[in-house]
Amino acid sequence: xxxxxxxxxxxxxxxxxxxxxxxxxxxxxxxxxxxxxxxxxxxxxxxxxxxxxxxxxxxxxxxxxxxxxxxxxxxxxxxxxxxxxxxxxxxxxxxxxxxxxxxxxxxxxxxxxxxxxxxxxxxxxxxxxxxxxxxxxxxxxxxxxxxxxxxxxxxxxxxxxxxxxxxxxxxxxxxxxxxxxxxxxxxxxxxxxxxxxxxxxxxxxxxxxxxxxxxxxxxxxxxxxxxxxxxxxxxxxxxxxxxxxxxxxxxxxxxxxxxxxxxxxxx
Amino acid sequence: xxxxxxxxxxxxxxxxxxxxxxxxxxxxxxxxxxxxxxxxxxxxxxxxxxxxxxxxxxxxxxxxxxxxxxxxxxxxxxxxxxxxxxxxxxxxxxxxxxxxxxxxxxxxxxxxxxxxxxxxxxxxxxxxxxxxxxxxxxxxxxxxxxxxxxxxxxxxxxxxxxxxxxxxxxxxxxxxxxxxxxxxxxxxxxxxxxxxxxxxxxxxxxxxxxxxxxxxx
Numbered sequence: 407x408x409x410x411x412x413x414x415x416x417x418x419x420x421x422x423x424x425x426x427x428x429x430x431x432x433x434x435x436x437x438x439x440x441x442x443x444x445x446x447x448x449x450x451x452x453x454x455x456x457x458x459x460x461x462x463x464x465x466x467x468x469x470x471x472x473x474x475x476x477x478x479x480x481x482x483x484x485x486x487x488x489x490x491x492x493x494x495x496x497x498x499x500x501x502x503x504x505x506x507x508x509x510x511x512x513x514x515x516x517x518x519x520x521x522x523x524x525x526x527x528x529x530x531x532x533x534x535x536x537x538x539x540x541x542x543x544x545x546x547x548x549x550x551x552x553x554x555x556x557x558x559x560x561x562x563x564x565x566x567x568x569x570x571x572x573x574x575x576x577x578x579x580x581x582x583x584x585x586x587x588x589x590x591x592x593x594x595x596x597x598x599x600x601x602x603x604x605x606x607x608x609x610x611x612x613x614x615x616x617x618x619x620x621x622x623x624x625x626x627x628x629x630x631x632x633x634x635x636x637x638x639x640x641x642x643x644x645x646x647x648x649x650x651x652x653x654x655x656x657x658x659x660x661x662x663x664x665x666x667x668x669x670x671x672x673x
Numbered sequence: 674x675x676x677x678x679x680x681x682x683x684x685x686x687x688x689x690x691x692x693x694x695x696x697x698x699x700x701x702x703x704x705x706x707x708x709x710x711x712x713x714x715x716x717x718x719x720x721x722x723x724x725x726x727x728x729x730x731x732x733x734x735x736x737x738x739x740x741x742x743x744x745x746x747x748x749x750x751x752x753x754x755x756x757x758x759x760x761x762x763x764x765x766x767x768x769x770x771x772x773x774x775x776x777x778x779x780x781x782x783x784x785x786x787x788x789x790x791x792x793x794x795x796x797x798x799x800x801x802x803x804x805x806x807x808x809x810x811x812x813x814x815x816x817x818x819x820x821x822x823x824x825x826x827x828x829x830x831x832x833x834x835x836x837x838x839x840x841x842x843x844x845x846x847x848x849x850x851x852x853x854x855x856x857x858x859x860x861x862x863x864x865x866x867x868x869x870x871x872x873x874x875x876x877x878x879x880x881x882x883x884x885x886x887x888x889x890x
Contacts, residue, residue, distance in 0.1 A: 570770035570815075573734055575760030575822060584772060660735055661755040 421446070463532045472530045476513070476539055483508055483547045487648075490551040493558040493668040495655055503651045504550050511644030512542045515636050523632065541612065541633055542640040545597060549641035550648040553593030557649050558668055560585040561656050568663050578657035586653050593645035597638045604634060692858035693733075693762065693826040698741035700725075700732035703882040705741060710826070710858040712746075715849075717861045717869040720879035726862045727766075729879065730828045733860070734764035745826060763824035767831040769815030771803040776814055779803075782821050791847050792817065793840065808835045813844060820851060826858040827851075833868065845872055 424446045428439040463471055484505030494500040516539045521529045561568065564585060571581040604610055605627075613630035617623055658664050692712035697705040703725035710716045720726050732739040735750055735758055743750040743762070750758050773779060777799035786796055792813045803811065812835050819827075832848070833841040849872065852859050863869050869876050877884045 564772075566766075566768065567770045567772050569736055570766065571772070572736060572756075573759055573764040573766070574819065575756045575763075577756050658738070660738075660751075662736055662738065 460532070460536065463536065467528070467530075467532050469528075469530050472532050472535055475532070475536060479536075479539060479543055480505060480508055480512070483543050487547055487551045487554065489671075491555050491558065492671055493555075493562060494671060495558075495652060496667055496669050499652075499655055499667070503648055503655070504547075504554065507550055507644045507648035507651060508543060508546050510647055511640045511642075512539060512546050515640040515643075516542055519632070519636050538633070538636070542636055545637040546640040546644040548596055549593040549645040552596070553589045553645040553649045554652055556592045557585055557589035557652055558656075560588060561653075561663070562665055562668065565663060565665060572661055572663065578653075578661045578663075581661075581663070582653050582656065586649055589649045590645055593649065594642055597641045601634055601638060604630070610634070692746060692856070693860065694744040695733065696742045696744065698729075698732055698739060698743060700728050700737050700739040703728050703732070703879075704739075706884050708860075708877070708884060710860055712858055713852060713856040714874050715852055715859040715861055715872050717863055717873035717876040718879055718884070719862070719864060719866070719869060719876065722864075724879045725882050726879050727830055730764055730830050730860065730862060733828055734759055734762060736764070760822050761824055762826040762828065763819045763822060764828040765816055765819050765830065765832055767812075767834045769811045771811065771815075774802055774804070775799075776801045776803055776806065779814075779818055780821060784817055784821055788817055788820065788847060791850075792843050809837065809840055812836060813840060816844065816847075820847075823855070824857065825855070827860070829859065829861045831862060831864065833863075833865075841868070848872070 424442065428442050431437070431439040431442060459475070463475060484501055487504030487508070488494055488500045491500070495503060516535065517529075519538060520526060520531075520535055524534055526534050561582065568581045568585075572578070600608075600610070610630050610633075612633055613626045616626035616629065621629075655667060656664060692714070693710040695706050695708040697707060699705045706729065708716070718726055718729070728737065731737045733743050735743070735755055745758070745761055750762075753761075771779060780799065784799060789796060789798065794810065794813060794817075798806075798810070798814065801810075806814070812832070816832055827848070829848070833844050836844060845868070848859065851857060861869075861872060863872075876887050878887055
């Protein structure tokens, strides 16, 4: 690989775009210039930091450090899933459902890919493990938060229908089944769309990055296909687990709908 | 054929197994409530809106967390699986709810043609789209949906709330026939004094979460 190394000056040219956009926002009184600059600065700092962290991690490729890094990533993703919910499960469940399902799906899929498909030595080689987990986690996080949000909103809106079905003697599984199916479907739509449009409408980010960094296109494409499938698997199984756990939590042992176990965000 | 209107003969609860019994039942703002509705009896509850009538019925159907116990023929609610209890002690709410497009999809066991006729509904009603039914048609269909499960006790929350006079009489007649034929215990919330006069053997007023028995004036 012979990638063209970027100098700080090269990045500054790209940064001019942000500054120009902020100027336009000021001129048109859009009021987003402050947010725009702040988020650009934030992403610069965050990415530089993670670059440093990854450099240290790659130099000390030992299992405990990789596991620690993965643990931090998953905890942050779990918090992100919770924050995105309009109605959250109260107590530890709000954080736990998303985090546990991401752990189950993303970890399994990543470890499977590392050990069985890519076959690096050692299997936890951080150059592969961390970016792979990051991509799978990022997408799984989206699917899970979309699915959970849909489920809890649906349960709150369709309370009367669900309780009528319970009153007719349906179990909680039957009473929530429509909302559950819908929530899982909603969680899977983004990755299905991404797979259908890949290569025709959009060139996926990872593949683009590899090509820019000098990898032959066909090799980059093979990696992209692998990653797509891993993401779809992680997102799909993660969403199914998260939505099912949350649906279970919405009912108690007497098959009663317990919307008191949800609270609106910000309250 | 079922008689069009029942004679409101006073039921004497002696020597029979009590069908539906509430024992120190307490839920939000309501109770403790002790009440016995024997097999084949219809007990009416009236009370101002907000007095907790609906909450009481929901607690009996075990749809809300509550204290105390409800019994059906000596079987405790908490000892039965909740779905089984709710099929035996069935709640019918005022605003009927539907989840499929077609009416018939909500009837697992089909429907009794004679009952449809009695309620003034054509046999083709099962093929109707729910969205095209009037509120009154939906309410009558929802009652049939519950009765088709053959519950031993009925918890009725304003079952004729959205119905005109003719439909109200039809529903009362059907419920009267069901109660007699199946010896069902009926707990009926109504705000219409003349309806209570027609259907109730005993009646209570719910006031500030407590039940008080009313005699017939």
